Amino acid sequence: MALTVEVVLEGIKEIVVEVAGIDANIIAMDKKFTDDLDVDSLSMVEVVVAAEEKFGVKIPDDEVTKMATVGDAVNFIVANGK
Amino acid sequence: MSSIKRRRVVVTGLGATTPLGGDVPSTWEALLAGKSGVRKLEDEWAQDFSVTFAARVAVEPSEVMERVEMRRLDRSEQFAMIASREAWKDAGAPDIDKERLGVVIASGIGGVITMLDQYDVLKEKGARFVSPHTVPMLMPNGPAANVGLELQARAGVHTPVSACASGAEAAGYALEMIRNNRADIVVTGGVEAAIHELPMAGFASMKALSTRNDAPEKASRPYDKDRDGFVLGEGGGVLVFEELEHAKARGAKIYAEVMGQGLTSDGFHIAAPDPEGSGVTRAVKLALEDAGIPLSEIVHLNAHATSTPAGDVAEANALTNALGSDISHVAVSATKSMTGHLLGGAGAIESIFCVLAMYHHKAPPTINIENLDEAVTVDVVRDVPRDLPKGSIACLNDSFGFGGHNVVLVFKSFEG
Numbered sequence: 109m110a111l112t113v114e115v116v117l118e119g120i121k122e123i124v125v126e127v128a129g130i131d132a133n134i135i136a137m138d139k140k141f142t143d144d145l146d147v148d149s150l151s152m153v154e155v156v157v158a159a160e161e162k163f164g165v166k167i168p169d170d171e172v173t174k175m176a177t178v179g180d181a182v183n184f185i186v187a188n189g190k
Numbered sequence: 191m192s193s194i195k196r197r198r199v200v201v202t203g204l205g206a207t208t209p210l211g212g213d214v215p216s217t218w219e220a221l222l223a224g225k226s227g228v229r230k231l232e233d234e235w236a237q238d239f240s241v242t243f244a245a246r247v248a249v250e251p252s253e254v255m256e257r258v259e260m261r262r263l264d265r266s267e268q269f270a271m272i273a274s275r276e277a278w279k280d281a282g283a284p285d286i287d288k289e290r291l292g293v294v295i296a297s298g299i300g301g302v303i304t305m306l307d308q309y310d311v312l313k314e315k316g317a318r319f320v321s322p323h324t325v326p327m328l329m330p331n332g333p334a335a336n337v338g339l340e341l342q343a344r345a346g347v348h349t350p351v352s353a354c355a356s357g358a359e360a361a362g363y364a365l366e367m368i369r370n371n372r373a374d375i376v377v378t379g380g381v382e383a384a385i386h387e388l389p390m391a392g393f394a395s396m397k398a399l400s401t402r403n404d405a406p407e408k409a410s411r412p413y414d415k416d417r418d419g420f421v422l423g424e425g426g427g428v429l430v431f432e433e434l435e436h437a438k439a440r441g442a443k444i445y446a447e448v449m450g451q452g453l454t455s456d457g458f459h460i461a462a463p464d465p466e467g468s469g470v471t472r473a474v475k476l477a478l479e480d481a482g483i484p485l486s487e488i489v490h491l492n493a494h495a496t497s498t499p500a501g502d503v504a505e506a507n508a509l510t511n512a513l514g515s516d517i518s519h520v521a522v523s524a525t526k527s528m529t530g531h532l533l534g535g536a537g538a539i540e541s542i543f544c545v546l547a548m549y550h551h552k553a554p555p556t557i558n559i560e561n562l563d564e565a566v567t568v569d570v571v572r573d574v575p576r577d578l579p580k581g582s583i584a585c586l587n588d589s590f591g592f593g594g595h596n597v598v599l600v601f602k603s604f605e606g
Contacts (some may be wrong), residue, residue: 129258151262153322 111163111189113137116182123158124178127151137179145178155181165189199368200604201545202442203281203430205273205379208539209423209529212249213276217539218546220248220528221554222575226407227529228421235387241399243406244385245423245530262323263336264301265383266426269535270333271340273428274377278341281430282442284375292345292373293338294364295428296356296380298534298591300330303386333381333426345373351534353591354494356380357427358537361599362451364431374436380538381426390422396461398498410531411558412495412502412524413566420496423530427538429545446548449584449600452477456594463501467508469596470588474512477586477598485516487602489578490553490585491568492540495524496531503565505588510567520586521576522568523547524556537589541599544587548603551578581605 121135128146141147147155152175156167163185175181204214209227211217220227227245236242251260251268260268274295304327308320326332331349338347346367350359357380364378384390393399400419402409410421437444452473458464478485491509495502502524510517525543532539547553553576562570584602591597 127258129256150322150326157319 111186113182113186116163116185117178119162120159120178120182123155123162127154127158135178137177137182139178140176141178159185163189197369197371198434199365199431199448200434200437201429201445201448202432202437203277204445204542204545205275205277205280206425206427206539206542207247207249207269207272208425208427208532209245209248212247212254214280214542216248221525221543222552224555224557224573225528226410226557227423228406228409230406231385239387239390240394241390241401242403243409243421244390245421246385247425262327264304264327264332266297266301266381267327267333267336269381269383269424269426270295270337270379270428273379273381273426274337277377277428277430281432282440284440284442286375288342288344290345290374291341291343292364292367292376293334293341293343293347294350294360294367294376294378295334295337296350296360296534297330297333298351298353298356298382299384299389301328301332302384302389304328306386306388337377341377343377352595352597353593354531354533354536355589355591355595355597356534356537357539358541358587358589358597358599359453359595361429361448361537361541362453362597365448365451368431368433374433376431377428378431379426379428380535382533382535383424384533385422385424393422400497408558410497410527412493412497412527412556413563413570414559415561415563417497417499417502419498420526421530423532425532425539426535427542429538429541444604446545447602447604449483449602450477450480451600452480452598454596456596458594461592463504463590464594465500465504467504467511469594470505470508470590471512473596473598474509474586474588477600481584481600483584483600483602485513486519487582487584488513488516488520488586489583490544490547491520491522492544492547492585492587493522493524494588494590496526503563505590506566506568517568520569521553521571521578523554523571525554527557537587537597540587540589541601544585544601547578547585548583548601551580551583551603552576553578
């Protein structure tokens, strides 16, 4: 399946629900992981590892520090996925 | 005795999750009914093990805790949160300056299940897949730290570690925190979650565990002639200790008074009890001295008595040496016959049992004694609970740990 924005966002939603127990309906591209979704720095590591596994993409640590919003993560994965 | 007036400490809240019940009322009811919390293990690894049973908690944390919270907490931390929430609520969720609120919660082993599970992840999937929550989950101070975080305790959060004496040592530490004016309320207790094949294998290698696989509920039998080792239990207990005037000022329910503690070490062997029991004898004497009450008031004792061949008799002899002829009016209960041995949680749940024994004037029974060991000369409460005298009474809770740690606590009924 092609890694479109819609597909990746849906995948990230599933991961954040699993890790942080957030209602899937409030997860959107403009939401901040830390401030809006209760994903702290430790849980962010879980999100990243799960996303790498799900989408077969490597997310370097210096990219992770730049990912403030769900959209940042989705766009990186879409741009760097196969 | 010091002439300076000492700050007095009372118990104003109780919480627990044990093999007998998911809270204090259900645990106490099962305890008085003489029920066993020991069961055959369903786990696959246990099926061909030398010991196929243990005392798991009666209520799984998943029944009372959100999934997302659970996955960030080791099982021992889950027990601490469940018990402390009950205790805090029982105390009336006191409104207190957080800089006067402390937490002292112990564990004997810490997050051993997390450590072993994550080691499996490391070996099977690789280092990158090891959970970022691993270290906060496996650290022995994790249970205390998580409770401290939830309550926003800022007077100090501590974790004494002394194997099976840990929970009792925590209570002693909490007592001193309030006496020394570091805090007005301290949430204290002990937890353990170590029912896993590695710790079980370690205890089995020491020949410390009972192997009565054909009758698990009869396996924990302190003072019985045919006792053959302890039964591993899990769970924990939490007590709210509060400075007396602070408790009175807010009209708190007071269960009992915490009178004193005695701490010694054996300097004898890493695991075996000193057969002379001199460390225990000294700890009892120190505790009574600290409590400043006459021996005639001691009417009950919750024994450490784990159901090992050597330990039970050494303890009983030491108690007799410490109390002399006054041992004759002490009703001795070995509640591990029902709960199994909660290791770092034992001293905490047994402190709760002591507090309730003082509050209700009732000593819980000891079950599974078919033939009392002739070497045991103390007055054991057998099979059914026993009423304790009316009026002002006091009791002892003694706990010992591998390493030669001896802790004795003194609780007294509170008459207002």
